[in-house]
Amino acid sequence: MSVFKSGEQLPGWCEVTGFEFIELSGRPLPLPIETEKKRLLVTRGSCRLASGKKAQVLYEGQFWDMDVANGPFIADAGDETAQIILFSGRWGTELGGCGVFRVSPSDIIDTQGDPVSYLKSTNFDSHYHDCDEYWVIIEGAGTVVVGSHSFEVEAGDCIAIGMGHHHDLPLVRDHVKGAYFETTLEGKKRFGHLWEHKHGPADVRPERV
Known part of the structure:
Protein backbone atom coordinates (compact mmCIF):
# COMPACT_ATOMS: atom_id res chain seq x y z
CA MET A 1 0.00 0.00 0.00
CA ARG A 90 -5.87 6.09 -17.29
CA TRP A 91 -8.55 3.70 -16.02
CA GLY A 92 -10.66 1.50 -18.29
CA THR A 93 -14.38 1.35 -19.01
CA GLU A 94 -15.59 -1.35 -16.57
CA LEU A 95 -15.22 0.30 -13.17
CA GLY A 96 -16.17 -0.32 -9.56
CA GLY A 97 -17.82 2.19 -7.25
CA CYS A 98 -17.07 5.80 -6.42
CA GLY A 99 -18.41 8.09 -3.72
CA VAL A 100 -18.04 9.38 -0.18
CA PHE A 101 -17.83 7.28 3.00
CA ARG A 102 -17.86 8.04 6.73
CA VAL A 103 -16.43 6.02 9.60
CA SER A 104 -16.88 6.76 13.32
CA PRO A 105 -15.76 5.03 16.51
CA SER A 106 -18.26 2.30 17.37
CA ASP A 107 -18.95 -0.20 20.13
CA ILE A 108 -20.59 -2.40 17.48
CA ILE A 109 -17.77 -4.26 15.76
CA ASP A 110 -18.21 -5.55 12.21
CA THR A 111 -18.97 -9.26 11.84
CA GLN A 112 -19.70 -9.30 8.08
CA GLY A 113 -16.14 -8.93 6.84
CA ASP A 114 -13.30 -11.41 7.00
CA PRO A 115 -11.97 -12.12 10.53
CA VAL A 116 -8.98 -10.08 11.72
CA SER A 117 -6.36 -10.41 14.47
CA TYR A 118 -5.83 -6.69 15.16
CA LEU A 119 -7.72 -4.29 17.43
CA LYS A 120 -10.88 -2.76 15.98
CA SER A 121 -13.13 0.02 17.25
CA THR A 122 -15.18 0.70 14.11
CA ASN A 123 -17.96 -1.09 12.26
CA PHE A 124 -15.93 -1.10 9.02
CA ASP A 125 -15.38 -4.50 7.37
CA SER A 126 -12.14 -6.12 6.23
CA HIS A 127 -12.62 -6.86 2.52
CA TYR A 128 -10.95 -7.03 -0.89
CA HIS A 129 -11.88 -6.08 -4.48
CA ASP A 130 -11.49 -7.33 -8.04
CA CYS A 131 -9.95 -3.93 -8.83
CA ASP A 132 -7.58 -1.36 -7.41
CA GLU A 133 -9.09 1.16 -5.02
CA TYR A 134 -8.10 4.67 -3.95
CA TRP A 135 -9.16 6.35 -0.72
CA VAL A 136 -8.71 10.08 -0.15
CA ILE A 137 -9.11 11.21 3.46
CA ILE A 138 -11.17 14.41 3.51
CA GLU A 139 -11.61 14.88 7.26
CA GLY A 140 -10.27 13.16 10.37
CA ALA A 141 -7.47 10.66 10.92
CA GLY A 142 -7.06 6.99 11.70
CA THR A 143 -5.32 3.71 11.03
CA VAL A 144 -5.59 1.95 7.67
CA VAL A 145 -4.67 -1.73 7.43
CA VAL A 146 -3.77 -3.33 4.10
CA GLY A 147 -2.68 -6.96 4.27
CA SER A 148 -0.12 -7.24 7.07
CA HIS A 149 0.75 -3.52 7.03
CA SER A 150 -0.82 -0.64 8.96
CA PHE A 151 -0.48 3.08 8.28
CA GLU A 152 -1.53 6.25 10.07
CA VAL A 153 -3.45 8.55 7.73
CA GLU A 154 -4.88 12.05 7.96
CA ALA A 155 -6.81 14.59 5.91
CA GLY A 156 -5.22 15.07 2.49
CA ASP A 157 -3.79 11.55 2.23
CA CYS A 158 -4.52 9.31 -0.76
CA ILE A 159 -4.19 5.57 -0.12
CA ALA A 160 -3.56 3.39 -3.19
CA ILE A 161 -4.79 -0.19 -2.57
CA GLY A 162 -3.90 -2.89 -5.07
CA MET A 163 -6.38 -5.48 -6.34
CA GLY A 164 -7.00 -8.41 -4.00
CA HIS A 165 -5.29 -6.90 -0.95
CA HIS A 166 -7.51 -7.01 2.16
CA HIS A 167 -8.00 -3.55 3.60
CA ASP A 168 -9.73 -2.07 6.63
CA LEU A 169 -10.16 1.13 8.64
CA PRO A 170 -10.20 -0.37 12.14
CA LEU A 171 -9.29 2.69 14.22
CA VAL A 172 -10.28 6.33 13.79
CA ARG A 173 -9.57 9.42 15.83
CA ASP A 174 -12.89 11.26 15.98
CA HIS A 175 -14.78 10.85 12.69
CA VAL A 176 -13.32 10.12 9.26
CA LYS A 177 -14.85 11.30 6.00
CA GLY A 178 -13.27 10.00 2.84
CA ALA A 179 -13.68 9.55 -0.90
CA TYR A 180 -13.30 6.21 -2.64
CA PHE A 181 -12.70 5.32 -6.28
CA GLU A 182 -12.61 1.69 -7.44
CA THR A 183 -10.97 1.61 -10.87
CA THR A 184 -10.90 -1.03 -13.62
CA LEU A 185 -12.49 -4.37 -12.72
CA GLU A 186 -10.27 -7.36 -13.50
CA GLY A 187 -10.29 -11.14 -13.11
CA LYS A 188 -13.82 -12.24 -12.21
CA LYS A 189 -14.87 -8.56 -12.30
CA ARG A 190 -17.07 -8.82 -9.22
CA PHE A 191 -18.48 -5.55 -7.91
CA GLY A 192 -18.35 -4.31 -4.34
CA HIS A 193 -16.90 -5.60 -1.07
CA LEU A 194 -15.67 -9.20 -1.30
CA TRP A 195 -14.93 -11.56 1.59
CA GLU A 196 -13.02 -14.84 1.44
CA HIS A 197 -15.52 -16.59 3.74
CA LYS A 198 -18.25 -15.84 1.17
CA HIS A 199 -16.61 -15.19 -2.21
CA GLY A 200 -13.51 -17.36 -2.01
CA PRO A 201 -9.78 -16.56 -2.03
CA ALA A 202 -8.73 -13.10 -3.13
CA ASP A 203 -7.01 -12.67 -6.50
CA VAL A 204 -4.07 -10.75 -5.06
CA ARG A 205 -1.79 -8.73 -7.33
CA PRO A 206 1.35 -8.79 -5.13
CA GLU A 207 3.25 -6.21 -7.19
CA ARG A 208 0.62 -3.56 -6.43
CA VAL A 209 1.89 -2.32 -3.09
Missing part, protein backbone atom coordinates in the same frame (compact mmCIF):
# COMPACT_ATOMS: atom_id res chain seq x y z
CA SER A 2 1.14 3.53 -0.71
CA VAL A 3 0.10 6.83 0.86
CA PHE A 4 0.45 10.09 -1.08
CA LYS A 5 -0.41 13.77 -0.94
CA SER A 6 -1.78 15.76 -3.86
CA GLY A 7 1.01 16.56 -6.30
CA GLU A 8 3.16 13.57 -5.36
CA GLN A 9 3.87 10.82 -7.88
CA LEU A 10 1.99 7.54 -7.51
CA PRO A 11 3.57 4.16 -8.39
CA GLY A 12 3.57 3.06 -12.02
CA TRP A 13 0.91 0.39 -11.43
CA CYS A 14 -1.66 2.97 -10.31
CA GLU A 15 -4.43 3.84 -12.78
CA VAL A 16 -5.01 7.05 -10.84
CA THR A 17 -2.05 9.31 -11.59
CA GLY A 18 -3.11 12.34 -9.56
CA PHE A 19 -5.82 14.05 -7.55
CA GLU A 20 -6.59 17.52 -6.23
CA PHE A 21 -9.06 19.18 -3.89
CA ILE A 22 -10.88 22.22 -5.26
CA GLU A 23 -13.03 24.63 -3.24
CA LEU A 24 -15.84 26.30 -5.18
CA SER A 25 -17.36 29.62 -4.11
CA GLY A 26 -18.43 32.85 -5.69
CA ARG A 27 -17.49 32.46 -9.33
CA PRO A 28 -17.51 29.73 -12.01
CA LEU A 29 -14.25 27.84 -12.34
CA PRO A 30 -12.92 26.48 -15.67
CA LEU A 31 -11.64 22.90 -15.42
CA PRO A 32 -9.06 22.16 -18.12
CA ILE A 33 -8.58 18.55 -19.26
CA GLU A 34 -4.86 17.89 -19.73
CA THR A 35 -4.79 14.13 -19.11
CA GLU A 36 -6.36 11.10 -20.73
CA LYS A 37 -9.21 10.91 -18.22
CA LYS A 38 -10.58 12.95 -15.34
CA ARG A 39 -13.34 12.21 -12.84
CA LEU A 40 -15.00 14.93 -10.77
CA LEU A 41 -16.43 13.80 -7.42
CA VAL A 42 -18.45 16.18 -5.23
CA THR A 43 -17.35 15.80 -1.62
CA ARG A 44 -19.32 18.65 -0.03
CA GLY A 45 -22.36 20.65 -1.13
CA SER A 46 -23.54 20.69 -4.74
CA CYS A 47 -21.89 21.63 -8.01
CA ARG A 48 -23.22 22.57 -11.44
CA LEU A 49 -20.94 21.15 -14.11
CA ALA A 50 -21.40 22.66 -17.57
CA SER A 51 -19.79 21.81 -20.88
CA GLY A 52 -20.35 22.87 -24.47
CA LYS A 53 -22.93 20.09 -24.80
CA LYS A 54 -24.87 19.92 -21.49
CA ALA A 55 -25.07 20.92 -17.85
CA GLN A 56 -25.64 18.71 -14.82
CA VAL A 57 -26.10 19.44 -11.10
CA LEU A 58 -24.19 17.00 -8.88
CA TYR A 59 -24.56 16.52 -5.14
CA GLU A 60 -22.23 15.10 -2.48
CA GLY A 61 -21.18 11.58 -3.43
CA GLN A 62 -22.06 11.99 -7.12
CA PHE A 63 -19.44 12.07 -9.87
CA TRP A 64 -18.94 12.87 -13.54
CA ASP A 65 -16.35 11.65 -16.04
CA MET A 66 -14.80 14.39 -18.15
CA ASP A 67 -12.85 14.03 -21.40
CA VAL A 68 -11.46 16.37 -24.02
CA ALA A 69 -14.16 15.53 -26.58
CA ASN A 70 -16.94 16.87 -24.34
CA GLY A 71 -15.12 19.89 -22.94
CA PRO A 72 -14.42 22.57 -22.02
CA PHE A 73 -15.96 22.22 -18.54
CA ILE A 74 -16.95 24.85 -15.98
CA ALA A 75 -17.82 24.08 -12.32
CA ASP A 76 -20.04 26.42 -10.32
CA ALA A 77 -21.49 26.27 -6.78
CA GLY A 78 -23.77 29.27 -7.33
CA ASP A 79 -24.24 31.37 -4.18
CA GLU A 80 -23.15 28.47 -1.96
CA THR A 81 -19.82 26.74 -1.41
CA ALA A 82 -18.79 23.25 -2.46
CA GLN A 83 -15.77 20.98 -2.48
CA ILE A 84 -14.79 18.63 -5.28
CA ILE A 85 -11.97 16.17 -5.93
CA LEU A 86 -10.58 15.80 -9.43
CA PHE A 87 -9.03 12.40 -10.14
CA SER A 88 -6.71 12.09 -13.16
CA GLY A 89 -5.56 8.86 -14.76
